[in-house]
Amino acid sequence: MEHSPAGRVVIVGGGLIGLSIARALAERGVTDVLVLERHSLASGGTGKSSGIVRAHYGVPSIAAMAWRSLPLIEKLGDTVGFRQVGYSVIVGEQNEAPLRANIATHQALGIEAEIIDVDRLSAMWPMMNVEDVTCVGYEPRGGYADASQLALYFGQVARDKGARVRQHTPVARIVTAGDTVTGVQLDSGDVIDADTVIVASGWWSARLLADLGIDLPIEGYRSELLIVDAGVPLVDLPVVSDLVSLQYCRIEGSGQFLVGNSDHDEPENRFVDPDDYSNIAGEASIEKYAEKVMHRFPGFPDPSVTHTYAGVYDVPPDWNPVIAPVGPRGLVLAAGFAGHGFKISPAVGDLVADLVLEGDSRDPDVPASDFRFERFAEGAPLRSPHPYLGAGEMR
Secondary structure, three states: OOOOOOOOEEEEOOOHHHHHHHHHHHHOOOOOEEEEOOOOOOOOHHHHOOOEEOOOOOOHHHHHHHHHHHHHHHHHHHHHOOEOOOEEEEEOHHHHHHHHHHHHHHHHOOOOOEEEOHHHHHHHOOOOOOOOOOEEEEEOOOEEOOHHHHHHHHHHHHHHOOOEEEOOOOEEEEEEEOOEEEEEEEOOOOEEEOOEEEEOOHHHHHHHHHOOOOOOOOEEEEEEEEEEEOOOOOOOOOEEEEOOOOEEEEEOOOOEEEEEEOOOOOHHHHEOEOOEOOOOOOHHHHHHHHHHHHHHOOOOOOOEEEEEEEEEEEEOOOOOOEEEEOOOEOEEEEEOOOOOHHHHHHHHHHHHHHHHHOOOOOOOOOOHHHHOOOHHHHOOOOOOOOOOOOOOOOO
8 A cells, every 4th residue: 555645644532633633634645544532532622612713812823723723614614513603802901901912913813803892792792791891802703613513524524535533442552663653552452553643632642642751741620611591592692701700601502601711820729630520510610600690691681500511621831732743753742722722623633734744834824833842841831922811821
């Protein structure tokens, strides 16, 4: 069998990122791509994604990746449950300057984003309290979609173009000879030969790399989400990133509302084992979230919490991913997305394909050096030049 320039490629991880990479490589003509997933496709972080579509990031390259990814999500539409209801960021006086600076950066990148009047948002969201809001950023092409459906779409495209996917196939270790990757060994003991191994295993990536003497600083960060019934149907309302109350909210079905946390000032209190954590919100969290929701949306006639769940972000020190060659020749890492992965996943696949086939990014707005592994040792974290007070690194 004739091999592509990348040779035999094994991708460890069958979530959004791994499947997007498989799709991108297959579309670029790589003929021998195998995805190995330890459980079922999209069963890790992908399945817990809140699915928000936005380009609002303080790090310009991340914002550019989100913007590059949007056309595919728009094209897929109902296939991935996309609802283009718009995306808003609301801030108080202390965060008005960074919001304006970030919107200016986005506009320079060609992103359709603007500062709008508070009254305009209030007209779009009549049940919202805007008394403590001084400035609003708005992306009319934002919204929300279903991360699992997008992952399965990537998997289908990859398969259609010749890639293979094996589920319930955990990888025990990466196999090397000298300074070169030669394949992976499965939990079963079987060895699969490869010229390129791409690790896209979220929280579990660090364990595979540790066996090679590579210290990947990733923590499992537990994030709780509430589903609130407003007591009245909610239809086509913009996503709200509330950097005053430090929460984010979007519609979830008719009359229901998904609420997540944007307060990341003390993340060490939420670090958990991703294989052993509570999948429901605690009572204290429910009370805290409910108070925020009632403050921001006093127009809800009869609000109640219908259910809760929790997911785990894979969080590096700067809350931004590593997408880069690491360690022995032929090993590539794509992990540490810290909740950003869904809306940038199409562009991540394209970037990894660039790295494997070209050795560098082909997009000048997405420099590969931003996502290098060495930045941690260099003391050069990838951070927003215009951070929001109180919101940690999520924006």
